[in-house]
Amino acid sequence: MLDLSTSAKNMRSSEIRELMKLAADPSIISFAGGMPGSDLLPTDIVDGLYASLSTQEKQVALQYGPTSGYPPLLESMASYLSSKGIDMTDQSLLVTSGGQQAINLITRILIDPGDRVITEDPCFIGALAAFLSYQAHLAGVPMDEEGMMAGPLRETIEKRYDSIKMVYLNPSFQNPSGIMYSQKRKKEILGILKKSRFCLVEDDPYCELYFDETDPPDTTPFKALAEHALPVCYIGSFAKIFGPGLRLGWLCGPSELIEKCELAKQSMDACSSSFSQVIAHKFLSQGSMPGFLKTVRARYAKRARIMLETLEVTMPEGISWTHPRGGFYVWVTLPESVNAADLFKAAIKQGAAFVTGNAFDPEGIKNNCLRLAFSHTPEDTIAQGIKIIASSLRSLL
Numbered sequence: 001m002l003d004l005s006t007s008a009k010n011m012r013s014s015e016i017r018e019l020m021k022l023a024a025d026p027s028i029i030s031f032a033g034g035m036p037g038s039d040l041l042p043t044d045i046v047d048g049l050y051a052s053l054s055t056q057e058k059q060v061a062l063q064y065g066p067t068s069g070y071p072p073l074l075e076s077m078a079s080y081l082s083s084k085g086i087d088m089t090d091q092s093l094l095v096t097s098g099g100q101q102a103i104n105l106i107t108r109i110l111i112d113p114g115d116r117v118i119t120e121d122p123c124f125i126g127a128l129a130a131f132l133s134y135q136a137h138l139a140g141v142p143m144d145e146e147g148m149m150a151g152p153l154r155e156t157i158e159k160r161y162d163s164i165k166m167v168y169l170n171p172s173f174q175n176p177s178g179i180m181y182s183q184k185r186k187k188e189i190l191g192i193l194k195k196s197r198f199c200l201v202e203d204d205p206y207c208e209l210y211f212d213e214t215d216p217p218d219t220t221p222f223k224a225l226a227e228h229a230l231p232v233c234y235i236g237s238f239a240k241i242f243g244p245g246l247r248l249g250w251l252c253g254p255s256e257l258i259e260k261c262e263l264a265k266q267s268m269d270a271c272s273s274s275f276s277q278v279i280a281h282k283f284l285s286q287g288s289m290p291g292f293l294k295t296v297r298a299r300y301a302k303r304a305r306i307m308l309e310t311l312e313v314t315m316p317e318g319i320s321w322t323h324p325r326g327g328f329y330v331w332v333t334l335p336e337s338v339n340a341a342d343l344f345k346a347a348i349k350q351g352a353a354f355v356t357g358n359a360f361d362p363e364g365i366k367n368n369c370l371r372l373a374f375s376h377t378p379e380d381t382i383a384q385g386i387k388i389i390a391s392s393l394r395s396l397l
């Protein structure tokens with residue numbers, strides 16, 4: 001066996017990945033994948049956008065492009081970010097190959113082995129994997145219904161101040177919990193971070209996916225609320241608001257950090273897909289996004305409602321779950337004595353799947369929770385899938 005790098009040895013072998021192979025069976029009702037419904041992807045819109053391209057735009061689409069991104073797309077994204085209240089003075093923008101690459105780049109330029117990253121507990125699995133691949137140490141801070149808890153954050157910082165480099169969080173309809181940060185909590189966290197030298201990495205791919213068009217929750221980002229002295233890197237993605245197959249995201253932050261990220265990106269993939277960028281630019285500039293989002297918000301809201309109503313009538317006593325106002329996820333907490341891996345094995349035999357909670361635990365241990373994604377499951381099968389999970393749970397209790 002070759003002697004692998006420490007970074008490769010640090011990559012977690014994944015029981016979850018093995019379990020997920022079972023969920024790929026088309027006869028399984030799966031709440032596992034954190035992805036848009038395939039039936040909701042904007043295939044017709046893409047046909048129209050492609051048909052509207054000039055020959056010159058098609059040539060650009062099939063050519064290499066600048067590492068920082070396709071200039072017209074950078075422009076339309078900068079105006080989108082300004083509309084969210086982000087002040088672009090001294091800030092730069094980098095197009096990335098998905099939000100995942102943005103997380104990877106910022107980690108690569110900030111983290112030396114042994115440096116600490118504060119994360120939410122539970123935390124997005126892809127971010128945990130990126131941090132661990134650079135040999136970061138993790139410190140998970142618990143969440144309540146308003147976001148990362150301020151008291152435990154303060155205590156973690158007091159205990160570990162010297163080794164902390166970065167705080168990572170996911171403010172709108174968090175993956176995996178579905179929790180939406182309150183504006184009050186955002187301000188509290190910013191107050192705590194004000195004097196620190198840490199970088200706040202705000203990963204916000206779900207902010208446009210609120211359910212109630214008449215009452216959108218306040219998704220003003222940390223980046224728009226923070227004082228300029230605190231470095232905030234704001235990450236977004238086209239994955240959940242257009243299609244993950246584009247592999248397109250963005251990173252917006254202090255120019256000196258973004259310049260380094262651009263250098264790091266050059267050696268990774270030279271540039272993100274020009275083809276995707278040309279299409280994404282048309283999507284924004286031709287004004288297709290608002291109408292499309294209106295349609296999918298209603299569909300995700302309906303899927304969430306069916307899931308929540310079925311949980312209400314089928315789940316045994318002593319089980320709790322979150323009530324998301326947007327996004328893709330419901331987070332279920334079981335009694336401590338129940339292992340979600342046992343529930344998974346029982347449920348998959350009956351035909352339903354989800355992701356077990358330890359995947360999202362910064363320590364990789366706690367396993368009495370599970371993530372249910374309602375986004376990818378057709379409305380007519382959600383109730384049946386939840387009934388299977390509930391009856392499998394009853395058999396374990």
Ligand SMILES: Cc1ncc(COP(=O)(O)O)c(C=O)c1O
Pocket residue numbers: 034097098099100101124126170175203205236237238239244247248249
């Ligand atoms: C919180 C969060 N960040 C980033 C990503 C990665 O997005 P992308 O597909 O753009 O790489 C995801 C995808 O699930 C996510 O949930």
